[in-house]
Amino acid sequence: MIVEERMRTFINSLDAGNTPFLDELERSALADDVPIVRKEMQSFIKTLLAIKKPQQILEVGTAVGFSTLLMCEYGREDLHITTIENYEKRIPIAKENFRRAGRESQITFLEGDAGAILKELSGPYDLIFMDAAKGQYIHWLPDVVRLLAPGGVLMSDNVLQEGELIESHYLVERRNRTIYKRMREYLFELKHHPQLTTSIIPLGDGVSLSVKEEL
Numbered sequence: 194m195i196v197e198e199r200m201r202t203f204i205n206s207l208d209a210g211n212t213p214f215l216d217e218l219e220r221s222a223l224a225d226d227v228p229i230v231r232k233e234m235q236s237f238i239k240t241l242l243a244i245k246k247p248q249q250i251l252e253v254g255t256a257v258g259f260s261t262l263l264m265c266e267y268g269r270e271d272l273h274i275t276t277i278e279n280y281e282k283r284i285p286i287a288k289e290n291f292r293r294a295g296r297e298s299q300i301t302f303l304e305g306d307a308g309a310i311l312k313e314l315s316g317p318y319d320l321i322f323m324d325a326a327k328g329q330y331i332h333w334l335p336d337v338v339r340l341l342a343p344g345g346v347l348m349s350d351n352v353l354q355e356g357e358l359i360e361s362h363y364l365v366e367r368r369n370r371t372i373y374k375r376m377r378e379y380l381f382e383l384k385h386h387p388q389l390t391t392s393i394i395p396l397g398d399g400v401s402l403s404v405k406e407e408l
């Protein structure tokens with residue numbers, strides 16, 4: 194845990210919630226153990242959308258489409274989201290949710306491995322939301338920076354991994370060691386990349402916000 198539970202509960206208790214459709218989608222996703230953005234992250238995304246007003250968004254990791262639809266709901270009217278998912282079981286559910294929400298025309302849904310798809314995209318995107326395989330972020334970064342518009346924002350979720358990222362190598366389960374090592378490399382790269390200005394924020398499961406330099 195990164196933030197004390199009582200503090201998290203207090204902050205979330207102030208939240209005004211989302212639309213009934215999104216609240217219901219969140220409930221059903223959580224009931225089915227689908228990992229979706231946490232409450233405090235939802236509020237952060239809504240605030241970022243209000244500040245940055247991105248028109249073209251790229252999301253890596255759709256799951257069942259909760260965060261995609263959250264961004265459609267709280268972003269500008271002409272917003273367009275390209276979102277990528279490779280888990281076959283979740284793809285039809287996400288499609289159905291996009292249809293039920295009446296948002297299909299605003300969403301380009303790409304099915305397959307993000308690593309391969311990112312190479313084919315040309316962008317540019319005003320906002321890129323990274324929320325997929327955490328151990329792959331470092332490998333996807335060159336394409337992600339290429340795809341960002343000048344002044345574009347890269348938001349990466351779960352970058353502090355419940356705080357385990359800073360635990361001793363020996364205290365971490367073997368299967369997580371490589372992921373954490375790669376995530377530490379990713380954060381270092383974000384902080385030292387010549388084209389990015391980055392802040393790492395201990396919110397939710399850790400989020401980093403990077404802004405690409407203007408031309």
Ligand SMILES: C[S@@+](CC[C@H](N)C(=O)[O-])C[C@H]1O[C@@H](n2cnc3c(N)ncnc32)[C@H](O)[C@@H]1O
Nearest residue numbers: 229230254256259260278279280306307325326
């Ligand atoms: C945390 S969930 C996304 C949650 C979603 N952004 C939300 O908040 O509603 C991560 C998703 O990324 C997908 N994923 C993981 N690795 C991927 C890859 N290499 N290519 C495409 N999707 C991937 C997983 O199947 C999973 O559904």
